[in-house]
Amino acid sequence: MSNDGVFLIYQLKDGGETRDLRFEPLERIKAAGLAVERGNYNHVYTGPLDIRDRLINLNQIYNIFNNNRPEDFTGHSLSISDIVVLQWRDKITSHYVDRFGFTEVPEFLEGPYKYYSTQRPVDIGTFPKTESGPVQIVNFDKHDWTENATFRAWAILRITCL
Numbered sequence: 579m580s581n582d583g584v585f586l587i588y589q590l591k592d593g594g595e596t597r598d599l600r601f602e603p604l605e606r607i608k609a610a611g612l613a614v615e616r617g618n619y620n621h622v623y624t625g626p627l628d629i630r631d632r633l634i635n636l637n638q639i640y641n642i643f644n645n646n647r648p649e650d651f652t653g654h655s656l657s658i659s660d661i662v663v664l665q666w667r668d669k670i671t672s673h674y675v676d677r678f679g680f681t682e683v684p685e686f687l688e689g690p691y692k693y694y695s696t697q698r699p700v701d702i703g704t705f706p707k708t709e710s711g712p713v714q715i716v717n718f719d720k721h722d723w724t725e726n727a728t729f730r731a732w733a734i735l736r737i738t739c740l
Contacts, residue, residue: 583627583666585639588619588686589653590660601658603677614674614683619661622653627666636662636673636680661686694724694731 590596596618599607607614625648627634634642642648643656656662660675661683672686700715717733724731 583664584624585627585634586621586663586665587623587639587643587651587653587656588616588661588663589622590618591620599659603658604674604681604683605677614661614686616686616688619686623648623651627664636664640675663687693735694729695733695735696729696731698732700733700735 590600598610599612599614599618604614623643625639639662640656643651643653647655656675658675658677661672662675662680663670663672663686670687672683673680674683674686698721700717715733715735718731721730721732723729724734
């Protein structure tokens, strides 16, 4: 079995602060001025994307976690408002379980962390260490001002803790 990728399932945290997000279509969440934010979710499961030399897809994940859930899965059936993250080799995408199918939500991966590198080149030891590393590194052509214009940087790294 190849181990080139994993999928991660995130479900909304219990509590009043996520009540308006729970089981809602993405369109309704956005219309209400709300957003899909990583901080509102708990990571509930990680599994391999390549099972018996066959790459599984989002629809298969949905079916597995509604009809034949693994014994070690402690979340509820996969349903609207949940997030499935696919990490295949060096590509990571996040998908909202929507009313009909899935909607990609890249903002989920942007996470709460942006890191500006004041050193060049961006290399090991020049940014905070996380388990999955940066999601995206954007190198600037020159030593440029940050978006809040308080200092100059050579790159921006978007970091998430998956």
